[in-house]
Amino acid sequence: MLSKLGDMADDMLNNRMLAFDIGTEKVRAWERKKGLIVFSPEGETDEERYTTANATARGVADGRDLLAVGDDALKLQGRSLKTRVQVRQPYNDGAIRVTDEDHEAVRDMLEYGLEVVYGKFGSWRRTSSIGPSFPTTILTAITHCSTTDEQKSLENTIRELNCLPRIVGQPVATAIGAGIPVHEIPASFLVDIGGGTTGVAVISMYNIAAEPVDYKIGSRKISWAIIDGIRDDLGMLVGPPTAEFLKRNLLTLGKISYDESRVVRGKPIQGGKAEPIKISQRQLQKWVRPLLMKELVEPLRIYLEDLTPELHADIQERHIQLAGGGSLVKEFDEFLTEEVGIKVEWVENPMFSLIIGLGKMLNDPKLLKLAEQSLLSENEKRMLKACNRAEEPDSSAQLVVRAPQKLDTTIPGIPEVNHA
Ligand SMILES: Nc1ncnc2c1ncn2[C@@H]1O[C@H](COP(=O)(O)OP(=O)(O)OP(=O)(O)O)[C@@H](O)[C@H]1O
Numbered sequence: 030m031l032s033k034l035g036d037m038a039d040d041m042l043n044n045r046m047l048a049f050d051i052g053t054e055k056v057r058a059w060e061r062k063k064g065l066i067v068f069s070p071e072g073e074t075d076e077e078r079y080t081t082a083n084a085t086a087r088g089v090a091d092g093r094d095l096l097a098v099g100d101d102a103l104k105l106q107g108r109s110l111k112t113r114v115q116v117r118q119p120y121n122d123g124a125i126r127v128t129d130e131d132h133e134a135v136r137d138m139l140e141y142g143l144e145v146v147y148g149k150f151g152s153w154r155r156t157s158s159i160g161p162s163f164p165t166t167i168l169t170a171i172t173h174c175s176t177t178d179e180q181k182s183l184e185n186t187i188r189e190l191n192c193l194p195r196i197v198g199q200p201v202a203t204a205i206g207a208g209i210p211v212h213e214i215p216a217s218f219l220v221d222i223g224g225g226t227t228g229v230a231v232i233s234m235y236n237i238a239a240e241p242v243d244y245k246i247g248s249r250k251i252s253w254a255i256i257d258g259i260r261d262d263l264g265m266l267v268g269p270p271t272a273e274f275l276k277r278n279l280l281t282l283g284k285i286s287y288d289e290s291r292v293v294r295g296k297p298i299q300g301g302k303a304e305p306i307k308i309s310q311r312q313l314q315k316w317v318r319p320l321l322m323k324e325l326v327e328p329l330r331i332y333l334e335d336l337t338p339e340l341h342a343d344i345q346e347r348h349i350q351l352a353g354g355g356s357l358v359k360e361f362d363e364f365l366t367e368e369v370g371i372k373v374e375w376v377e378n379p380m381f382s383l384i385i386g387l388g389k390m391l392n393d394p395k396l397l398k399l400a401e402q403s404l405l406s407e408n409e410k411r412m413l414k415a416c417n418r419a420e421e422p423d424s425s426a427q428l429v430v431r432a433p434q435k436l437d438t439t440i441p442g443i444p445e446v447n448h449a
């Protein structure tokens with residue numbers, strides 16, 4: 030009874046706050062009081078329980094009814110005619126697209142999260158309780174490669190749900206969630222390998238200290254390299270779930286002393302029944318390494334070379350911090366350390382760093398403000414680009430380094446994981 034009254038009071042006092050990590054592949058949510066949200070109670074691993082696919086499915090006919098969201102929507106892919114059911118994955122390569130249909134898919138996704146947490150007909154739907162309105166706050170992050178239009182589109186989507194948008198910079202939020210000491214002056218270097226993109230950022234005192242970049246390489250492309258390799262070298266066709274299985278269970282980027290293998294099933298290119306195929310670790314490496322060398326290692330080496338001596342020295346001392354689900358390929362840290370020449374180490378909870386960071390901000394307004402301020406204006410992005418490349422900066426552009434506010438507390442520990 031008392032807790033019910035407490036909930037009602039919270040509702041009235043605008044304490045409904047929900048954070049979303051809307052990734053290219055996965056969505057995670059954190060409620061201010063409940064913590065990490067369970068999307069699939071039957072899931073066995075944390076990934077299965079606390080994430081859902083970033084996908085929605087709408088019927089094409091029948092007034093475009095919403096049929097499914099998240100993992101269920103993805104299951105409809107390949108199981109329905111495209112003329113009947115449209116499965117949408119609204120983010121591509123980590124960027125928010127601004128088409129009407131993607132905008133609608135993001136809204137469906139957010140609405141689904143709100144319903145999971147507050148109920149289908151929960152009070153979050155009301156714009157006003159007694160007297161003035163108390164909208165629910167939705168906190169989410171965008172990469173620095175998002176344009177102002179994309180940011181506005183996301184804010185509008187949130188407003189359409191009668192919620193209040195708060196948008197922060199993704200690298201700083203991820204770093205906070207990863208427990209990286211971004212409040213210090215020496216810079217930290219974060220490499221976040223997600224499903225669709227790899228975000229690279231240098232952070233000092235909650236500020237972005239060098240041009241933030243997003244490489245269009247992520248876990249999805251690793252899977253495609255496996256699919257292409259099996260087709261080209263073995264003449265067999267396999268689908269993304271098989272590639273995902275091999276990536277997680279067999280692929281290693283470290284040294285192979287004993288070449289392990291697994292048997293999967295595929296269809297011959299020339300047709301015929303599915304057959305078993307034996308795939309080895311060496312084969313997987315042969316298909317995946319060239320992709321990573323070209324699209325991740327080479328750009329990273331150039332990026333590091335272009336940094337100022339001060340930042341370079343900081344990174345040598347503090348190492349490169351690795352986050353994101355895509356980084357979980359075995360021995361990714363070892364591979365990057367060897368190829369880039371600077372020690373690389375995983376952060377704690379690489380798959381959940383961003384949502385943990387956002388979750389911390391829901392209870393820490395100062396931290397939230399700092400992460401909001403970490404977003405760069407177009408002018409600042411141009412300035413950082415010029416600094417990085419040691420080019421003559423545009424004289425009309427002034428890079429304002431914001432002094433961080435002093436926090437009362439040090440970065441708090443990871444909040445407890447609670448069930449919705
Ligand atoms: N153990 C594992 N080994 C290899 N890959 C893994 C493992 N676990 C998860 N992944 C990969 O992580 C990817 C999802 O990572 P993540 O959740 O960080 O991406 P995202 O946030 O959706 O994408 P982005 O940040 O690029 O928008 C999946 O594509 C999956 O294949």
Ligand SMILES: [Mg+2]
Nearest residue numbers: 052053223224
């Ligand atoms: Mg991500």
